[in-house]
Amino acid sequence: MEREISALYEPKRNNEIRIFESSDEMSTNLAEYISQVSEISVKERGYFAIALSGGPLVSFFGKLCEAPYNKTLDWSKWYIFWSDERAVAKNHAESNYKLTKEGFLSKVPILNGHVYSINDNATVEDAATDYEFVIRQLVKVRTIGVSESNDCPKFDLILLGMGSDGHVASLFPNHPALELKDDWVTYITDSPQPPPERITFTLPVINSASNIAIVVTGDDKSEAVHVATSDNNADGPDTPSSLPARMVEPTDGKLVWFLDKAAASSMEAEKGAFEQHHEY
């Protein structure tokens, strides 16, 4: 039976998808994107509040640490946060802070006092409560903006990675943390991937950002990219509407996907079939 291809791949509205041939191209484009967002934020608000993630994301920050950006960006206005962290010491191989410190913070002149890492010396519950408290203070003084629709923090940019299961930050498929509406930062103790204890932004905070970028590489993630970027509403075991990456939908901001060819392959194949189907 012929498949109804048009029902299978419709790119989601308001998603921009950028696909790159090489990691060098991706790093160059990401540097330009981050630099533009930071310049606009500093011009409009006087600050640039950016939240980072773990995984391979920071390995694409090379160009951002080089000329011209290392000279032209107003690093003194940058404020650094994390969308999630693992409950490990800051010098542990699985620490998202350590990745960021080594791959980015140690290479650019961001002020130490502007780096808001998540407490690695408390229980995950206390670390999540503390982090939310700190963010609330910074929202009050508008170092971080505020969303007019729900009073959530409005980060200028949240940079996310995505796991092959479609998780973003430490929000995993079918986890109750996905349902939280009032918390800004929460914790989990049952991550399906090690380490089990983590602290994470909630979806309302992610979706309130002015800009969100999801950076994904590798063909093991191509199916999740396909499902997350498709506008197809079909529910079923293989197209979970609860795929966390699919639930990233800025309320009043913009989402850009940065993909390498491998990560884009399932989506591209479906799109190709869709376009071919409509030629006849």
Ligand SMILES: O=C1O[C@H](COP(=O)(O)O)[C@@H](O)[C@H](O)[C@H]1O
């Ligand atoms: O566990 C995490 O996973 C995601 C994706 O990383 P990856 O290594 O599976 O590509 C990451 O964005 C998140 O910050 C991290 O804690």
